Amino acid sequence: MTTQPMRTPTADGVARAAAKIAELLPQTPLLEAEVNGAKVWCKAESLQPIGAFKIRGAWHRLSDLSPEERARGVVGVSSGNHAQGVAWAAQRLGIAATIVMPVDAPQVKLDATRAMGANVVLYDRPGGEDRDAVAQRLIDQSGATLVHAYGDPWVIEGQGSAGIEIAAQMAARGLDGPSRIVVCCGGGGLAAGLALACPEAEIVPVEPEGWDDVARSLASGEIRRVAADAPPTACDALQTPATWPINFAILKERCAYGLSVTPAEVRAAQRFAFAKLHLVLEPGGAAALAAALAGKVALDGRTAIMLTGGNTDPESFARVLSGHD
């Protein structure tokens, strides 16, 4: 499968995506919280209809397909949130969707994707099967369009629409836009989109410990992969082996560094969101907040924190709340 973009994502593309999404979906709230004595602005993307920001990029991508492309269907590759985004957009647009998902994806994400009418094809993530190769076989068979979870200009632009909303929501409260956006990072689709959306803001990607390939890529100046023996992580949404050139081209210009967070820091962030914001966050959706709570990010009153998703099993969440995980 090619890793070359068909075009470069642009700030104009983000603005167009934001306009399309404003017609479709109400803004998610920008909730004020106090972290270590500083005011922060939490963008609650966990409240999207699919429980994650991924609906943005999927909608921008699928709604831009031609009638001929729509007729041939789409193929997505995802641990679950992008899957639901593609399934949601495809169902609304009457497009057939096939999603390549890992066998160890959370059951709630598998169920929700199927419930929206998508055909789910499982691949063996724990065994190291190459999901992109699985997707390519499907595309070769059907002529479907690949909707990559992050390495796609439409997807990047669509995710960036969240940044347009943040700036508008801060302006409505008499503030300049965000000085800094702390963002949960898997492949870097959202981080790259936010960089385009908010050119004045520092963008700080946050990854799970051991899965900090973007941080290491930023430090080295070239794309690094996650180690083959990376530890297990509860942050399934952030388990990507490497960013793509289309993302890294933006990130290396705009991100001075990346951060990583431990499992305990992620759980503390989930508990904070429960108690102070009354939100359910999945582990991967709490990574940016975890970095802020752990004191790893300077907070200046204009820092935005992306709360990217809330799709987690009740048993897992109960264990986090009880402190038994």
Add this chain to the structure above:
Amino acid sequence: MTTQPMRTPTADGVARAAAKIAELLPQTPLLEAEVNGAKVWCKAESLQPIGAFKIRGAWHRLSDLSPEERARGVVGVSSGNHAQGVAWAAQRLGIAATIVMPVDAPQVKLDATRAMGANVVLYDRPGGEDRDAVAQRLIDQSGATLVHAYGDPWVIEGQGSAGIEIAAQMAARGLDGPSRIVVCCGGGGLAAGLALACPEAEIVPVEPEGWDDVARSLASGEIRRVAADAPPTACDALQTPATWPINFAILKERCAYGLSVTPAEVRAAQRFAFAKLHLVLEPGGAAALAAALAGKVALDGRTAIMLTGGNTDPESFARVLSGHD
């Protein structure tokens, strides 16, 4: 303590409260959900800064006090959410606040109220101590203004501002306002306010089993009290002994009936909100949703459901998620 209102709450008062609150707080989201195959509109008041709608009435009341009244302070009576609303508004306006709270209030509510600088005076709810008498003693001593949790025209008008937002949010999606609003009901402050805010909507109060004094009052045409041997309920926010005349005067004109929900129905609603909306709801905040999920309310695509609060202990919520409660 007098149970006579100093004035009658009005629709104009609701509109004025809504304008004041629009300057102060962003709208809480109106989240779409599917319940038993029908679309419903869920007003997520659990996302208010204090985790409950009570901030509305408290703000309208306290911000309308004269400088002389402000100097004498306020006294609130509450199991916890109204307490936090009064404490929040008082802190912001520089007013001294004393809150009469039950000894068995959830710890999170006691802690949060104190953290906002309010003086908390405990009363023996399990032992049957009269909280209004405790409040009256405090008022007699200080000349403070009583901010009752529901029996107050400003409080009723303030809570009603949520209805103005619901109508505007539905209009923004091309819908007429709500045909029906299903509302968690303790003393009937929110229900009465919504009745004023949305004159075209049917208002359906929902109470916990055994605490359905408003339903029985509506059925009999006069105010009934909760039985002395009412069962324990997890819905601490809805544990009010009786509605007041100022509320009932509105409710008896606008509510054909009231509903009640069982503890199991409330827990099912908390789990639904977790899984489908990614929201943390306290038991009392899930009562209206519980009635809808249990099939007790006709759903027509324009039904709004109030999700009134999210202040619950992590241990309790974990038990609900695990099905061990």
